[in-house]
Amino acid sequence: MPLNPRLVKESFSAVEPVAAKAAGYFYGRLFTHCPHLRGMFPPGMEVQRDRLFTALTRVVWMLDSPEGLESYLAQLGRDHRKYGVSPDHYRAVGSALLATIRHFAAEIWTDEIEAAWTEAYAMAAQIMIDAAAGETTPAWWLAEVIDHEPRTRDISVLTLRPSERMDFVPGQYVTVQTARWPRVWRRFSIANAPRLDGTLRLHVRAVPGGWVSTALVRHTRIGDQLLLGPPVGTMTPPESDRDLLCVAGGTGLAPLKAVIEHVIASGDRPNIHLLFGVRRASDLYDMPDLVRMEAAFPWLRVVPVVSDDPGYDGMRGRLPDVVERFHSWADHEAYVCGPPAMVDETVRRLQLSGVPLARIHRDPMQSDPTAEPHGEERGLTGTARDVDGFLAGFESKT
Numbered sequence: 001m002p003l004n005p006r007l008v009k010e011s012f013s014a015v016e017p018v019a020a021k022a023a024g025y026f027y028g029r030l031f032t033h034c035p036h037l038r039g040m041f042p043p044g045m046e047v048q049r050d051r052l053f054t055a056l057t058r059v060v061w062m063l064d065s066p067e068g069l070e071s072y073l074a075q076l077g078r079d080h081r082k083y084g085v086s087p088d089h090y091r092a093v094g095s096a097l098l099a100t101i102r103h104f105a106a107e108i109w110t111d112e113i114e115a116a117w118t119e120a121y122a123m124a125a126q127i128m129i130d131a132a133a134g135e136t137t138p139a140w141w142l143a144e145v146i147d148h149e150p151r152t153r154d155i156s157v158l159t160l161r162p163s164e165r166m167d168f169v170p171g172q173y174v175t176v177q178t179a180r181w182p183r184v185w186r187r188f189s190i191a192n193a194p195r196l197d198g199t200l201r202l203h204v205r206a207v208p209g210g211w212v213s214t215a216l217v218r219h220t221r222i223g224d225q226l227l228l229g230p231p232v233g234t235m236t237p238p239e240s241d242r243d244l245l246c247v248a249g250g251t252g253l254a255p256l257k258a259v260i261e262h263v264i265a266s267g268d269r270p271n272i273h274l275l276f277g278v279r280r281a282s283d284l285y286d287m288p289d290l291v292r293m294e295a296a297f298p299w300l301r302v303v304p305v306v307s308d309d310p311g312y313d314g315m316r317g318r319l320p321d322v323v324e325r326f327h328s329w330a331d332h333e334a335y336v337c338g339p340p341a342m343v344d345e346t347v348r349r350l351q352l353s354g355v356p357l358a359r360i361h362r363d364p365m366q367s368d369p370t371a372e373p374h375g376e377e378r379g380l381t382g383t384a385r386d387v388d389g390f391l392a393g394f395e396s397k398t
């Protein structure tokens with residue numbers, strides 16, 4: 001039977017306004033019918049529930065554009081290998097999903113809608129299963145912490161040695177799981193270009209309430225093992241030889257440093273401006289290394305920018321304002337990474353000042369809530385709801 005995106009979208013619009021309830025219903029149903037699957041999910045389900053619905057919404061609205069949908073689902077399928085997902089699990093999820101949509105769209109439900117959802121889910125699941133089966137790289141890597149440098153009270157730079165070779169492109173990120181928080185994955189960018197010894201560096205800020213970031217900064221020691229998911233991300237080095245503007249907010253510096261290292265190693269000689277913005281001078285956690293890079297590569301200019309420290313004796317201001325008043329960047333290739341609001345505003349200002357969007361590189365995954373959170377953003381983590389209470393709530397309603 002052919003796909004019927006219209007029926008899927010129409011019925012889904014009855015569920016969207018009650019997305020949070022529907023996600024709770026879905027997981028309640030899944031775990032009641034298949035309790036063994038609970039162990040594959042993190043203890044707190046808040047972030048997970050948001051991600052489920054955002055992913056579902058994205059898939060539903062992409063049903064009309066098969067190419068984009070296919071690459072999105074294939075990436076999702078490859079990434080899900082690290083959770084230990086098997087084809088059987090897709091059946092359980094499909095039946096919980098159908099039950100959920102049927103429950104919340106009951107007033108308009110018909111046999112045709114049921115058939116349209118069944119068809120659409122089967123197609124999506126098959127793309128994910130095939131992509132996972134066709135992938136030859138490991139589903140995850142074990143990595144030993146070989147260095148752990150506290151740089152500020154909250155920020156540490158970790159150096160990891162994966163047990164097997166991990167190929168990546170500068171600017172990509174990995175997901176990280178610590179022994180302290182099984183099944184909780186968070187994204188961190190790789191802060192270096194590929195090295196001969198295969199080691200990776202991560203820049204981690206311990207965010208209040210951030211499980212993984214706090215574990216990495218405060219409770220991880222040299223010799224500890226971490227799990228890493230496959231490297232992903234599309235904010236990769238430029239293909240042109242234009243001059244570069246890199247705008248880094250806080251630990252958003254990590255992937256930009258990898259891109260800059262790559263450009264330097266390539267032997268090209270573009271002028272590179274790196275504006276490294278932090279709130280307080282004491283947050284300038286990577287200056288010695290950046291100054292060393294600047295000294296070794298005369299085409300690189302590093303400009304620390306401090307936003308909330310009136311006593312700071314250098315460039316002060318908010319990054320988007322400083323970017324705008326500094327220079328004309330119209331001929332540059334621009335890279336922007338950091339807190340999402342800072343990235344959005346900087347990208348908007350750059351566009352207004354004449355840099356075409358095609359030459360502005362940001363990581364689209366950073367604003368994609370279907371992916372694991374990037375680092376752990378201020379205000380994003382919160383406390384996770386206890387899953388037993390959540391399941392009890394579900395059972396009392398059914």
Ligand SMILES: NC(=O)C1=CN([C@@H]2O[C@H](COP(=O)(O)OP(=O)(O)OC[C@H]3O[C@@H](n4cnc5c(N)ncnc54)[C@H](O)[C@@H]3O)[C@@H](O)[C@H]2O)C=CC1
Pocket residue numbers: 187188189190203204205248249250251252253254255277278279283305306307308317318319320337338339340341342345366374375376377378
């Ligand atoms: N650790 C990593 O590997 C990566 C982290 N990130 C993201 O980078 C961010 C880094 O956060 P922090 O180090 O805590 O940075 P922060 O909150 O200390 O801010 C860094 C800079 O961004 C500016 N800024 C913050 N909010 C702004 C806003 N709304 N408008 C304009 N400017 C703003 C600040 O003034 C400062 O100059 C997080 O959102 C994280 O998810 C992104 C990629 C990689």
